[in-house]
Amino acid sequence: MSRYLRFLVPLAIFAVIAAFLFKGLDMNPREIPSPLIGKQVPEFSLPLLEQPGTLITNKDLLGKVYLLNVWATWCVSCRAEHETLVQLGRMNKVDIYGLNWKDERVAAQAWLKQLGNPYAANIFDKKGRTAIDLGVYGAPETFLVDAKGIIHYKHAGPVNPDLIRDKILPMVAELRKKG
């Protein structure tokens, strides 16, 4: 019997390699996982973009699943992803909060008026302190946060409809189910 099994060894080795290769197709080798995944959204207390007099803090966002999108008017890729965000906003499936990063208030408000505003509210991070706490190294970046304020997913670079459909919305549904 072992005489026959012996010749199956190469096939078995190949099967293991193929399984890893198959798994590897879904992975992005350039993706660097955010150390913040599984951690709380860092504390902040910043003015709203829309109303300079009103402050918003991380505690205000507790109690619901939401997306936190880091953007700026000087960021070309943000313009590219904006249409996708507007469409996502129209779907009413998840709240999107914006973190307007190192930007000019007037320019940012004009941008939203001109291109559409998918955001429930925008946090105005003029100095970029909160962005540093979030480990942002370039706009746009998008975080998925649960009701307890814990970050579950981070996407660096512009989001696209496929990503929203295949990854973000399923994760949102799952997080809501967990409560």
Add this chain to the structure above:
Amino acid sequence: MIPEIGHYALILALSLAIIQAVIPLAGTYTNTHSWMALSRPLVWGHLLFLTISTVVLANAFLANDFSVIYVAQHGNTKLPDLYKVSAVWGAHEGSLLLWAFLLAAWSAAIALFSRNLPLPVVARVLSVMGMISIGFLLFLLMTSNPFDRTFPVPFEGRELNPMLQDPGLAIHPPLLYMGYVGFSVAFAFSIAALLGGKLDASWARWSRPWTTVAWVFLTVGIALGSWWAYYELGWGGWWFWDPVENASLMPWLVGTALMHSLAVTEKRGAFKSWTVLLALFAFSLSLLGTFLVRSGVLTSVHSFASDPERGVFILIFLLVAIGGSLMLYAWRAPYISGGGRFDLISRETFLLGNNLLLSVLAGLILLGTLAPLIYDAMEWGKISVGFPWFNKMFVLLTPFLALLMGVGSISRWKHTDAAFLVKQLKVAFIISMVFGLLTLLPMFSGGNLMVGLGMGLAMWVVTSHLVNVKERLKHKAGFNGFLRDLSGGGRSYYGMILAHMGVAMFIVGVTMVSNYGIEQDIRMSPGDTADIAGYEFKFEGVSEFPGPNYNAHRGRFLISKDGEQIAILQPEKRTYFVQTRPMTEAGIDWGLTRDLYVSLGESLGGGDWSMRLYYKPYIRWIWIASIFMGLGGLLAISDRRYRTARKRSRSTSTLTAGSSTTAATESHS
């Protein structure tokens, strides 16, 4: 309109490949002579259409037809004609077309040089080649069509990656692919033999020259790539353990093992199932290399456009090709009869050792290359396996290869007296030990063990083979005897010697350059001098000048030794018009015992530049070694044995054809 002809020819080639894969093979089961005989004309038609496709694509580049997306992405009106042609295989789609074209060319070569093979064998082999071709042509047409059009037509093309605009890299991919694809022949012969149930000495004899030719191409292709990386990347390195480089080294190592294993199978009938397995693996690793490069599963500096959708296709292709052939192996190999017996001290044993070492090396590279992927998939975190690990593994195992090489090539088949080996190799061993120890002396290396080991091993390879040649010529009269031997049946023997001398040179080159290489990163102002290894580098400044499709900063260095000027080096930093990435062109003064290498870094303002200056002793030996290996391989396949074998099998061809027909009928029933 013309690109559509190319596209159409591609589809016709696919249709012919399907017929080529099915009908002749069916013919071997039904014993229909005309079906089997169809394989040759089908292969020629297949090659014709792929030639048309390739020529059409080259023509689109030469004619600046930017309505073809692929041309718009990689062509440009200002691109020199040489690079317009090499742009055909400068990116994903076209390099696949080249793969398919070369596969058809190898198939045609089989059709041409197989007049003496029994028809059922030819039919099976060409069917298998057709099956591989189907995979590649489907891949081309479904995911990577180089003839896709775009509208509106761009005004100008985005040009070939400037890194690839180099004569060395223009011919590197075709050579490498000739090697990769060439292993498909040994693969096809093995599959055919497994299907036909006849694994014998003649199968090994047919496979041998094909394997050697593929190996020669791969050797030279890899060396050319290494040489290119050395002078073009500006880091002065010759091997980076990049996943793509590893992807070419794995089939090379397994191919080397296969060549040696085939020798045992042909001469002694032993190792049959092992040889088949190596043949399957050599080509499987070539395919796997393609997958790794194209799918984006691993990161690499050779980042051709990668795409997960293509990855899925190639993975399915791998599953069918490799999985299928290994299944066939698991099914048929248990019935392969064992070969002749041999003693513990015999050439068979030493070649087995060589085979195991080479396979283990290939396995380790596979492990190191896939480790980041495995870690990621198992969620153990991200790791990268760098050159220290690979280097350690190689330094650990290759000395044993070199030792075996000396002993194995002088021992006899079946049984060798230990006393005979000791008597023959005593002197060689002492000389090598003394030479190794001498190089450890303070005036040479100051006790650097790696240098002693490397030089001792190189000397061992040389001296043990000299003894070997002396022993062979003992009964042949002097130099004339040597010449007669060379024109007679000795070519494969001298080819082996030549290739093994290449290994010795390689060891010398690697040992010297890794232990005595000097590199210096410095800031230089015009007029400054730097002193490296007794050479004075005088920097005269940087000037700008225009190239055909780039602007260049060109530095000027005067190199002198002992006050005497020996060279002027002009390293360049080029900015290409279209793809504005800066490219370095190193300035190199080459020599047999050392290279002097200057590469421009960044401009630091005020005429100052950061510079990288290198002293690279014996680095040329690494590439010259590959020429020796390649020539050795060519000499070996010109051996009279293969020609007489051909004649012999012609005289008995009716008999063999008859017997294999019986075999076919048996397996049918």
